[in-house]
Amino acid sequence: MSIMAMSLSYLILVLALPALVLLFLFRAIHLLFFHPLSSIPGPWYAAVSSLWITSHVLRLEQCKTIHALFETYGPVVRIAPNKVVFCDLGAMKSVYSTWKFDKSDYYKSLLTNDNDHAMTTLPHAQYSIRRKAYASHYTPSNLAKLQPEIGEATIQMIDTLHALPAQTPLDTLSLFRHLALDIIVSSSYGFRLGAVSKWALEAEEALTMAIADFPKRGILRSSVPTWAWNLVCKIPNARLRLLCDSDKIMAEFVSTRVYEMRAQLNANKGPDAVPAPAIVAPTPSHFLSAFPTFSRSSSRASSPAPSCSSEDSSFSEDMSTEKSYMLPRLLAYRYPNGETMPESHVISECMGHMVAGTDTMSLSLSYFLWELTRRPDILRKLQAEIDGAMPDPKAIPCIKDLNSMEYLNAFIKEGLRLYGAAPSLLERVVPDTTSKIGGDDFVLLGYALPPGTIVSTQAWSMHRDPAVFPSSETFLPERWLPSYASSQDGSDEEKEREEARLARMAAHMIPFGAGSRICGGMNLAHLIMRVVLVAVLRNFDVEAAPGTDEKSMDIRDSFVIFPAAMECKLIFHSRVPASAEI
Ligand code: HEM
Numbered sequence: 200m201s202i203m204a205m206s207l208s209y210l211i212l213v214l215a216l217p218a219l220v221l222l223f224l225f226r227a228i229h230l231l232f233f234h235p236l237s238s239i240p241g242p243w244y245a246a247v248s249s250l251w252i253t254s255h256v257l258r259l260e261q262c263k264t265i266h267a268l269f270e271t272y273g274p275v276v277r278i279a280p281n282k283v284v285f286c287d288l289g290a291m292k293s294v295y296s297t298w299k300f301d302k303s304d305y306y307k308s309l310l311t312n313d314n315d316h317a318m319t320t321l322p323h324a325q326y327s328i329r330r331k332a333y334a335s336h337y338t339p340s341n342l343a344k345l346q347p348e349i350g351e352a353t354i355q356m357i358d359t360l361h362a363l364p365a366q367t368p369l370d371t372l373s374l375f376r377h378l379a380l381d382i383i384v385s386s387s388y389g390f391r392l393g394a395v396s397k398w399a400l401e402a403e404e405a406l407t408m409a410i411a412d413f414p415k416r417g418i419l420r421s422s423v424p425t426w427a428w429n430l431v432c433k434i435p436n437a438r439l440r441l442l443c444d445s446d447k448i449m450a451e452f453v454s455t456r457v458y459e460m461r462a463q464l465n466a467n468k469g470p471d472a473v474p475a476p477a478i479v480a481p482t483p484s485h486f487l488s489a490f491p492t493f494s495r496s497s498s499r500a501s502s503p504a505p506s507c508s509s510e511d512s513s514f515s516e517d518m519s520t521e522k523s524y525m526l527p528r529l530l531a532y533r534y535p536n537g538e539t540m541p542e543s544h545v546i547s548e549c550m551g552h553m554v555a556g557t558d559t560m561s562l563s564l565s566y567f568l569w570e571l572t573r574r575p576d577i578l579r580k581l582q583a584e585i586d587g588a589m590p591d592p593k594a595i596p597c598i599k600d601l602n603s604m605e606y607l608n609a610f611i612k613e614g615l616r617l618y619g620a621a622p623s624l625l626e627r628v629v630p631d632t633t634s635k636i637g638g639d640d641f642v643l644l645g646y647a648l649p650p651g652t653i654v655s656t657q658a659w660s661m662h663r664d665p666a667v668f669p670s671s672e673t674f675l676p677e678r679w680l681p682s683y684a685s686s687q688d689g690s691d692e693e694k695e696r697e698e699a700r701l702a703r704m705a706a707h708m709i710p711f712g713a714g715s716r717i718c719g720g721m722n723l724a725h726l727i728m729r730v731v732l733v734a735v736l737r738n739f740d741v742e743a744a745p746g747t748d749e750k751s752m753d754i755r756d757s758f759v760i761f762p763a764a765m766e767c768k769l770i771f772h773s774r775v776p777a778s779a780e781i
Contacts, residue, residue, distance in 0.1 A: 316551025
């Protein structure tokens with residue numbers, strides 16, 4: 200290079216660098232003092248760049264960081280140049296229920312098979328068409344018909360636990376992930392996967408691994424350019440290949456179910472026929488002999504579960520019809536233009552539900568049991584209630600009876616308050632036309648937000664508001680029980696006060712999200728939590744394994760929560776006589 204060319208490059212560098220610094224300064228001054236969001240409280244470094252909040256996201260501590268901001272700055276905080284978070288009931292209703300803002304691009308990192316499913320469909324109008332396709336699957340009346348599938352998988356897990364050597368520490372994150380998958384697969388497709396059986400043989404089910412890997416794949420995939428991602432996936436390492444292929448493994452599994460179901464529907468001929476599919480995977484014989492029952496009595500059934508729900512008025516609206524799994528519903532669903540859902544949509548929708556339901560269930564159940572290992576007082580109360588409702592350790596009460604167990608319900612509410620599996624920011628976008636919000640600018644807690652602003656709240660903070668939940672960090676199921684229930688002579692005034700207190704707490708609870716885009720599988724999640732908790736606690740006492748402690752269970756988050764140690768090792772001690780174990 201000639202001396203002249205070198206001096207020219209030097210000159211450009213000398214001029215460009217200060218220009219860049221100046222540009223950054225002007226931008227920072229604009230964002231801090233002249234931007235429409237500049238009056239919103241928050242740290243100045245968050246207002247000028249997204250780097251600060253991103254660093255906390257990468258450190259897996261976004262929930263706690265945002266919560267600390269609310270404590271310092273109040274209920275509305277600017278956390279990035281274009282992002283505002285709030286912790287307020289009225290604002291929550293306005294964003295998620297009244298105006299039903301569209302979701303932000305964040306959700307696109309959860310695409311399955313490179314396609315949208317309900318959770319990743321951002322515009323509200325398109326989303327509501329999608330939701331209609333599956334919503335009827337998760338109604339209480341349909342879930343009541345699926346109790347045998349749920350009970351069967353759960354009792355299979357109980358039998359497996361009884362059969363394991365005593366004192367074996369078990370990672371419940373893995374155990375419940377396999378169980379949740381068994382339940383979701385059998386209730387969605389009528390297919391017995393047997394993931395828990397394989398888990399007991401230490402032969403990890405590829406599908407379960409794929410589901411566990413899927414969120415990590417999403418984060419990696421979206422943070423590197425496509426060429427770099429393709430390169431990573433060529434590295435000859437078996438574990439890495441599994442992670443890269445997790446989307447493909449899930450898609451292959453679901454596609455097979457779709458083709459099988461199509462074949463059955465075609466064989467059925469009638470255009471509206473939506474049959475319950477046959478069991479297509481072999482069921483282990485030891486399992487059939489212990490076929491569980493949902494029961495209203497103490498007798499243990501030796502044949503497939505009677506439909507306790509047929510005598511259960513709250514779930515009887517649809518009882519005369521045959522039960523139907525989710526897949527045939529999706530295949531029969533027609534979009535408003537009269538066309539059926541393309542197979543690619545059906546596959547991505549099913550994958551979305553497997554991903555949404557598996558880790559959330561295993562995380563919640565693991566944290567619930569971990570809490571019980573620290574709180575023998577709560578464990579004893581729960582077990583007293585469960586023992587009374589479930590004399591036979593293999594006969595799970597039916598939904599209506601589970602729902603009427605007061606202490607269990609209080610425990611689950613408190614569990615979801617402190618250990619809800621997805622307590623993170625649920626991002627929405629202020630729309631670009633004011634007609635979508637009734638004509639004026641959107642005003643959040645006194646601040647006008649321009650179109651395109653990303654607004655959100657997080658369950659983590661809504662559930663820890665000390666004005667609503669006194670001693671908010673203490674696990675206290677009793678807070679959900681009306682005080683007048685324990686005293687005979689509560690005055691009407693006292694009852695009203697108590698009811699208002701309970702209603703206020705309930706309104707602040709958003710473990711499943713809020714408004715129109717609330718968790719699609721919420722009813723199933725409630726049922727699974729109840730079924731699994733009564734089955735486990737009726738059969739076992741739980742103890743933390745050595746090494747499982749506050750530090751290992753400290754909560755990290757990346758949309759869902761998980762323990763710092765990435766495992767939750769517990770020991771299950773049988774409570775039932777050996778003769779009743781299998
Ligand atoms: C305790 C367990 C669960 C928790 C805490 C939970 C929580 C959530 C949350 C917070 C959302 C996001 C709402 C939003 O983005 O605004 C969500 C969405 C969703 N969940 Fe769950 N979930 C659980 C279990 C399940 C189960 C078992 C299924 C189904 C098998 C399921 C299916 C879905 C679906 C389909 C969506 C997308 C909803 C939509 O945008 O239409 N979830 N869940």
